[in-house]
Amino acid sequence: MNRKVRVRFAPSPTGPLHIGGVRTALYNYLFARKFNGDMLLRIEDTDSARFVPGAEDYIVEALSWLGIEIDEGIGAKTQGMHAPYRQSERKPIYRKYVDQLLDAGLAYIAFDTPAELDSKRAEIANFQYDAKTRGIMTNSLTITADEVANRISNGEQYVVRIKIEPNEEIKVQDLIRGEVIINSSVIDDKVLFKSSDGLPTYHMANVVDDFLMEISHVIRGEEWLPSAPLHVLLYRYLGWTAQMPQFAHLPLLLKPDGNGKLSKRDGDRLGFPVFPLNWTDPKTNETSSGYREAGYFPEAVVNFLSLLGWNSGTEQEIFSMQELIDQFSLERVSKSGAKFDYEKGKWFNHKYLQNKPIEEIANLFQHILIDKGIIEDSDKVQKITSLVRERAVFVNDLWLQSSFFFVAPTTYDEKTVQKRWKAETPDQLTELCDVLAVIDDFGAENTEEIVKAWITANEYNLGAIMNAFRLSLVGEPKGPHIFDITAIIGKDETLARIRKAISSITL
């Protein structure tokens, strides 16, 4: 089939977009771009009870942050020819197709209340509303047309159910899994439409919209695989088999430990984000952390996610969005669920932090400094950044790695004092101050040369001097090359720190 590739990401606005949803959106996007197709964003808000304010904006913002561009629908520059793209706003569209099924005898009206259904389920083990049981239920198949009309005109609520013929092998061609066959007897007469709000359910709305929006490929999570045969049937009942999209069901993202689908709880429990952006639940005020606020680069998140369930077949690990687009294929999506490995996610961010231009990283760091009330010229910030960035995973780590450049230590690491601060240390450091005080060129190389010559001349222990020196400057046994530090903080500050250490460290 040679039709234009059109895919959609169709989340339900019931809360923040889960990271698994992000991956689904990403794969849709990569597929669309690869084949010069269209990426649509449609909001599936047919369940008015579960609507959460702000969720839709969140979805749009998250995709935008990640660089997943929407060509058509919600969040697109121009809405597109199939507007509206919010199912609640498409309400008038669906009724016609529901009636079409009803008129053809492929669906029927049912009056059973939720309470009645519950009691049936309690009464009959494994109760399923289907060919075997619909005869004992209250519906247009068991009561007269007059009574149906009567009940409706009396304002009684009803649903429309699909009438599934039993004992038929329904085949679903899945681009990732191959042919999946399900016997129609195990599918129940799903509700397609509810009179209470005049809206279709997911299954109906999904099929109707995918048809009307000319969707060519449905790429969605594996949790939809069991209902795919129902959708196939719906396309057939509606007479749209020829236009039916191709299906691809993605493997799920699993918990890092143990088993099961990755959930919000796991993030809280294991201490990593499962959402792209921070989110505050409008009802409970509960907040969930996001990758963006945790300091991730969107490119790193995209790269990380792209490899959770797909691989290029090469040994390449770092991919730009364009490289992903060029190399992506559904055939190379794996079939089994992928456990979410947060450590690897950090590794990706580390890589991106190293590979980005130093100016860009320094600029981000400068904003962090400003937030802390530290004003430094960008030249100096860039120098410091280049000294410490290789040890940072996130931009925020730069502060942890370099705060001593900006703020003199006020305490000295106890263990290091024990190990490095000897009885003779104060005298030696006082001597060091004298040596440093007369250096004109305080550049790293020159200072190092002079200090080392002094150490050699006096036959001091290099390690002993240097470690005490470091402790004075940093307060901890960490940090870059000592003379890179002294060069940046300058002679006066260096001397002040040594003197302060001498006066405050007592054995």
Next chain:
RNA sequence: GGCCCAUUCGUCUAUCGGUUAGGACGCCAGGUUUUCAUCCUGGACAGAGGGGUUCGACUCCCCUAUGGGCUACCA
């Protein structure tokens, strides 16, 4: 319970009947270093089990086990 999907190092994965089963994260060791980290080098670590098919199975088939998903007037 029923139905569906899946199963290679701890994790993400390569392998599309013949390989010393490869890479990456993590882990361990060594090296670099005045410290910590980075980095470099090396190492340990895998085909769930049982039957077939085949000259030959990680690869194909079946069974079992295990894991996951679905089973709503939720998506």
